[in-house]
Each structure stands twice: as C-alpha cells, then as structure tokens.
Amino acid sequence: MLSVLQLFTHSPLRNFSYIVYSDRSGEAVCIDPYDAKLILTHLKKHGLKLKSILNTHEHNDHVAGNLELKEETKALIYSHPNALGKIPGLDEVLKEGDIAFSHESETLVAWDTPGHTNCHLCFVLKNKTSHKAVFSGDTIFNAGVGNCYRGGNPSTLYNTLKNRFFSIEGETLLYPGHDYWDSNLNFSETMEPDNKEITKIRNLAEAKKETSEFLVSDFSMEKKVNPFFRLEQTTLQNNIREKNKETDFDSEKSYFLGLRRLRDHW
Template structure:
C-alpha cells in the first residue's frame, strides 16, 4: 500500500491523502480539499485517482469534490447518513463495508460517530495497518463535537473501536494539530515523559513531512486514551469540586473534551 499524505498549507491545517495500489497505480483520495496538490501528487507518482472518500460532511473535507470529479471522473464515497448533505455521492457506506483500491488494497469502513453523527474512518488491514480517521482521532488528540457531533458517541467510538486497534496501526488524521495536542496532554498530565519527549522531538515539525504516530504511541501521549491516569483524574477533581470522587472513563473523557474546547 502506498500512502501519500498531502498538507494543504491552509489556516485549518488540513491533511489530504492518496491511498494507492502499487501494482495497478489506482488511487483513492481522502477529503481532497486542496485539489491542485492532490492532482500534482498523483501525477508525480504515476497514479490514477478512481475513488474519492469523504470522512464526513464538513466543508473543509468536501469542498474539493466537484473539482476532483471533473478532473478524474472518480466515484464519490461517503457515510450513508451524509448522502443528504454531500452532493453527488455515488456510494453510501455502512459499518463493515469494504472499499477496494486496485488489485491489492482493501479498506474496511468503520462507522465512527462523535465529531459528526455521519463520520467514517478507513482501516487498511495491510501488513502495517493504517487508520484514516478524518476528524475523529488526531495525533495526540480527539475531534471536537461542535458542529453536529456528540461527546457520548465520540467516547463510544474511542472505547469500543479505536482503543482495540493493534499497537502498530499508523494514524492518519484530517488535520495537523500534533504540537497543540501534545501541549494539552502535558497540561492535563504534567510529567508524561512520552509526551514531553515527543514534543521536544517535534518542535521544528514540518507538516509537509509530518510525523506519523502509531496506536502504541497514542496510548502513551493522548490523554483521551489515558482515562485511568491518576494525574489526569486528580487534576480534574482539583479544578471542579462537583467532579465525581470515583469518575467513570466516560466522565473523564467528557471532562477532557470540555476542557480542550476552551484550551
């Protein structure tokens, strides 16, 4: 599997992706906001874009659809629940569906509500798994629930699906927020050595050559996977006298998401 991460270099710090079959050179493009860069990358690598995948319906993930369709004739895939708000969807997706790319790539569809109610992630079950996670999971962080989302759904997605992925799964999010997210982790869990080390390593981070985390790293640096950390829990208790004396993981996740909203 060939994965090309394309940084849009815009204020929202979007990532677009090409997922390609090395033998047939067919490619799927994920959330192609920066169509010019996506087409240039496809040309550079000798790829033919035949499919477009929108992880969800927000404008910064769908606005390039029509231009990309005009240039490539590619078919458009999106969550079945988003077909009423994303124009010209050819295939509505359900949990467990498979998208084939060329001769060798099969991408499993995960139904991952939370950031929006109609959000999908793609899991490439290759020798080294890869998760293309839109705005559900970020490197060292979690998506917000501001525009059509729900924090309980997001917690369920994290706890019931993402937390069960293998350690070697590579994480390919929809935006480059890693430095800010690492700083949030350290605000919530001072002394997290793994987050400190990664932040120091990435201070001169170039999003055009972004660091790709794994699930093993996320479990160490991402506070939304560290819901049983005594440091995180004690800090939440110290900040809110009404916070539960024995919080559930859902309680901790919800409190962290609320603090990240205004952090």
C-alpha cells in the same frame, strides 16, 4: 501492496488529504480532498488513476475539493449514508464493513465512527491478520480527539473510541485529518505535567518539521501522550476532577467527558 501519500495544505486548519494507491495497478483513492489542484498534481507525478473519492464526513474542510476533483478525474464520491444531501457530488454510500479499495490481500474498509458528527466514517487499511493504518478524519488527532459541537455528541464519541480504538494494535499507524500536534501536546502537558514522553514526542515532531515532513504516530505512541487514551492515569484523573469541580466522576466515560469539556474551553 497499498501505499499512502500524505498531502498537507498550508491553511489555517492545517488540512491533510491522503492518496491510497496500488503500486502494481496504479489505481488510487483520495481521502478528504481539500485542495483539488494539489491532489491532481500528485496523481500526475506518480502516474496514478483516481478511482474514487472518500469523505470521512460532511464538514467543508474535508469535502472542499470534491467537485473539481470529480470533474477532472470522473471519480465517484463515497461517504456515510447520513451524509446524503450534505456532501457535494456524493454518488454512493459506504456502510459499516464495506470495502472502499483493495489490492491482493490488503483492503481499505469503512468503519462507522460517529461522535464528531453522526455522519462520520474512518477508513482502516488492513490485511488478513492485522490493522495497518487508520484514516481517522476528525475522530482522532495526534495527541487528541475531535470536538463535538458541529453536529456531534461526546458520549457517542467515547463509545466509538472505546469500542473501536482503545484496544487496537499499537503498531497501527494514525493518519488524522489535521496537523494539531502542537496545540494538542500543549494541552496534554497541562493535564500531565510530569509526563516526560510529551517532551520526547514534541522533539520528534519538531525535528520532522525541519525537513518539511510530519511525524506519523501509531497507537502505541498515542497511548503515551494522548490524554483521551490515558484515562486510567491517576495524575490525569486528579486534574480532571480538580478542573471540573462540580462534576462527579465514577467511570472511565465520566473522565472522558470531563476531559473533552476542558479541551473545548482550553
């Protein structure tokens, strides 16, 4: 069985890093190391040996701990082919469908997910029959999606979400690159003020904070509060049209792009 440690760094960017490890062998991989010392502490605490470092993409808040962690553990660093020359210490690339880690029937698979940047991978934990979790980097956040103004493209991001995530199983867990629950739920509420699920989930997130934990969503929860997964909702469509008065809306993609513009300037 593969297990997950979610590590939070108290920085203005509210970074998450993840350690995925085998309960039986003690081997582990780290996804998006921001604070190398924090990760090393948890590797030691749990008696784990780091096998590799996986970067979802090239932005510094996802690779800042690469070199120190590599020096201390001798782990190899893997990321997207387009990230060669952009990521410190990158050793090998992972292409669409490559297995980044495995144990018995469970695998961690690389998905090519451009949009936030054109160098973006998501890592999907799956078994033989279903997807268990998505490590989404900056492609999907709780109640939101990534921006596209640091090397990305919103049309490409829509295509990634449409083809990969709109129809993923509802029980699949979401592990994003940052904790943006508060700001994203606030934006969601401005777009769907009558959506009572937003208040329910905000209360769940606040209750977790009281015990220094974080609310982990799944895709069924995201489809209740994440406006980018709710583009068919009439109230949401009306608000998108009203706030983008000079834009024509004739497709799901046009609503997505209008919503992304609104979030960029909110």
